[in-house]
Amino acid sequence: MKKQKIEDDLKPKRGAIDLYAAQCAKCQKWRSIATKEEYEELRSTFTDDPFTCDRTPDLTCDDPTDLECDASRTWVIDKPNLPLTPAGFKRELILRADYSKLDAHYLTPTGKKVRCQGELVAFMEKHPEYQHLKLDDFNFTVPKVLEDTVPLEVRKKRAEKSAAKKEESDGKKKMSINS
DSSP states (O other): OHHHHHHHHHSOOTTBOOOEEEEOTTTOOEEEESOHHHHHHHHHTTTTSOOOGGGSTTOOTTSOOSBOOSTTSOOEEOOTTOOOOOTTOEEEEEEOTTSSOEEEEEEOTTSOEEOSHHHHHHHHHHOGGGTTSOGGGOOOOOOEEOGGGSOHHHHHHHHHHHHHHHHHHHHHHHHHHHO
16 A cells, blocks of 8 residues: 555656656747756746757757647746745646636645745744745746647536636526516
């Protein structure tokens, strides 16, 4: 039983990001980025130093694309120039079950989960060893989910839920008009 738990701990969490990619500023092809750290580095300087294929050894714009931005997976598009995650902290993005958006939080070196700037301020006040960090070193901005890549069954479920809410709302309006 313990062996199974260890294996389960190694699996990515539901809604966790499992692949990082950047689009070449020259050829517009999507390229896989090997690690989250490399991706964050690229993202932090994207406007001043856009990603290009030739950054990767043995890769040029003439090579086939690594990935297609299609519905084979759910895509999210991140904002450029977000700060690098401070050393010892870990920035996590979790996709909500309804695929509506992601939630951002930081795991602190002490293991505490921080979900907003208010919690971050409280954490830094409680732990003076991190007061050298600035609030600008952290960013809770989340990537935008590309709606076209959300699984069809999720989009259908959302549409049904929306239609049911509209019917309920319309029914309440009719009742208040007749009253």
